[in-house]
Amino acid sequence: MRFMMLMYPGTKGETGAMPDEKAIAAMMKYNEELANAGILLGADGLQPSAKGARIRSNGGKRSVSDGPFTETKEVLGGYWMLQVKTKEEAVxxxxxxxxxxxxxxxxxxVFEMGDFGPEIAKQEGALVDKIGKRLEENNKKSASS
Amino acid sequence: MAEADAHRAIIAVWKIESARLIAGLARIVRDVGLAEELAQDALVAALERWPESGVPENPGAWLMATAKHRAIDELRRRKRLERKHEELGHDMEVRAEGAAPDLEAAIDDDVGDDLLRLVFTACHPVLPPDARVALTLRLLGGLTTDEIARAFVVPEATISQRIVRAKRALADAGVPFEVPRGPELATRLSSVLEVVYLVFNEGYSATAGDDWMRPALCEDALRLGRILATLMPDEPEVHGLVALMEIQASRAHARLGTGGEPVLLFEQNRVLWDHVLIRRGLAALERAEALGGALGPYALQAAIAACHARARTAEQTDWTRIAALYAGLSQLTGSPIVELNRAVAVSMAFGPEAGLAIADAVAEDGDLEGYHLLPTVRGDLLAKLGRFDEARAELERAASLTRNARERELLLARAEDAKSRGLHEHREKSP
Incomplete structure (x- = not known):
């Protein structure tokens, strides 16, 4: 299963100031650990909301409001995409x-295809596309010979 | 924290830490089986204490410290036993005294090397393939015996016996806890990659009604592959295998229709492909190629998978390139099944006649006698060439050879189609 890990940096994420060297090093080490464990699918840090915009729809009409956003406590600062076996592992x-x-x-x-229907989820992975299957059989053949 | 929650949290910690724990312990006790027992003891201690005390701030360090104490106790106990048996035990005594501080230092060394040693030990060729798979999932994947048994649809006793025997075989053969060097590395590495790909395929071929542990094997294999790629960043075939698995896994959701029926690659809704995995797969393939490994068996298979992944529609598929890649793979493996795939690719790139010539050559060699995909491919190519009577005969033969009822149905329908097109043609031609 996949989890998106969202970082809310509080007010300081909005200043645009780079974190100090020590904090950067600690975060790099952490990201490396995630990658070494084979669970990190992707990650990005986000710039202050002043460089972004929010789009809403009201009665079919779109309105665009440029950043910065006012409730800075709720502004996203970055995200990771993790592939783990259980929620506890993500925690x-x-x-x-x-x-x-x-x-x-x-x-x-994260919603995945398997979440959309128990029957499909159960049978997911049931069949192999033609070329893939032949390759696998070949692999097994050559492995056993 | 409720006890059940605490247990789940501890199991999560175990999943994260167990491989490093076992690897570190194996280096000091020089016995993978004993190392695993010690790590398990530490887990039991955690299960006893943490529900009350809470999970410690650094659970990995706690587990390691606990296991380390037990390792040292165990080694001292062994030394005492040895001393009792040894008549000239002075030398032994000196070593036993010196053991403890060395151990403390040794266990804190770089864990990456230890993990790699553990990988090569679990996948050692003295073990039969099924034992390598079970031991790898157990020691490196952090899976329980029960989870492995469910994934492979065998009784739990079978797996635990397999693991016990494997550990004993490693000890009996005196397999050293080390990463092979020199010319041995290549063959040993291919054994490791084979184990990972076996796990992946087992998950990929899971069928309807299977325990969810089966398809989950794909994720276990991917994780093992990605870990290997960080441990051996300079080995192109490791990246090739990771690329192959990422790209194959990217299609998992598109392989079944809404009614659970199979959807062939060319008919899949490519929007359902997982583009995060495709991007990762393509990046891994690039690394394999940059390391000079474009012609390795996994990299070649990954490159073929990548051709499909890059095509936004089936029509955009670069068949010329796929045909060339199959030629490379065929040369490398000498496999008639790869040759048959090449026949299909060549027919898509250069027309059915060129493809049929290759398929005919495969048929003449006779290695694929009784394999239903050979007459399937020949039947399709013959139909494309307007040789409907021959096509029908081949498709009917294919139908009689397949063991899959649904596939037989499809083949018979295609045979019928060839027959009616043949009749139609005869009528057109007759005056």
């Missing part, structure tokens, strides 16, 4: 993230 990894006092992590499970 355990999140607890290891170097986190400042004002910062918060949020874990959200």
């Amino acid at each position: 355990e990894w999140a607890k290891r993230c170097p986190l400042g006092d004002d910062e918060m992590l949020e874990l959200r499970q």
Whole structure:
């Protein structure tokens, strides 16, 4: 299963100031640990909301409001995409993230095809596309010979 | 924290830490089986204490410290036993005294090397392939015996016996806890990659009604592959295998229709392909190629998978390139099944006649006698060439050879189609 790990850096994420060297090093080390464990699918840090915009729809009419957004506590600062076996595993990894006092992590499970229908989920992985299958059989053949 | 929650949290910690724990312990006790027992003891201790005390701030370090104490106790106990048996035990005594501080230092060394040693030990060729698979999932994947048994649809006792025997075989053969060097590395590495790909295929071929542990094997294999790629960043075939698995896994959701029926590659809704995995797969393939490994067996298979992944529609598929890649793979493996795939690719790139010539050559060699995909491919190519009577005979033969009822149905329908097109043609031609 996949979890998106969202970072809410609090007010300081909006200043645009780069974190200090020590914090960067700690975060790099953390990301490396995620990658070494084979669970990191992707990650990005986000620039201050002043460089972004929010789009809403009201009665079919779109309105665009440029950043910065006012409720800075709720502004996203970055995200990771993790592939883990259980929610507890995601929580355990999140607890290891170097986190400042004002910062918060949020874990959200990602919808996957298997979540859309139990029958499909059960049978998912049941069949192999033609070329893939022949290759696999070949692989097994050559492995056993 | 409720006890059940605490247990789940501890199991999550175990999943994260167990491989490093076992690897570190194996280096000091020089016995993978004993190392695993010690790690398990530490887990039991955690299960006893953490529900009350809470999960410690650094659970990995706690587990390691606990296991380390037990390792040292165990080694001292062994030394005492040895001393009792040894008549000239002075030398032994000196070594036993010196053991403890060395161990403390040794266990804190770089864990990456230890993990790699553990990988090569679990996949050692003295073990039969099924034992390598079970031991790898157990020691490196952090799976329980029960989970492995469910994934492979065998009784739990079978797996635990397999693991016990494997550990004993490693000890009996005196397999050293080390990464092979020199010319041995290549063959040993291919054994490791084979184990990972076996796990992946087992998950990929899971069928309807299977326990969810089966398809989950794909994720276990992917994780093992990605870990290997960080441990051996300079080995192109490791990246080739990772690329192959990422790209194959990217199609998992598109392989079944809404009614659970199979959807062939060319008919899949490519929007359902997982583009995160495709991007990762293509990046891994690039690394394999940059390391000079474009012609390795996994990299070649990954490159073929990548041709499909890059095509936004089936019509955009670069068949010329796929045909060339199959030629490379065929040369490398000498496999008639690869040759048959090449026949299909060549027919798509250069027309059915060129493809049929290759398929005919495969048929003449006779290696694929009784393999239903040979007459399937020949039947399709013959139909494309307007040789409907021959096509029908081949497709009917294919139908009689397949063991899959649904596939037989499809083949018979295609045979019928060839027959009616043949009749139609005869009528057109007759005056």
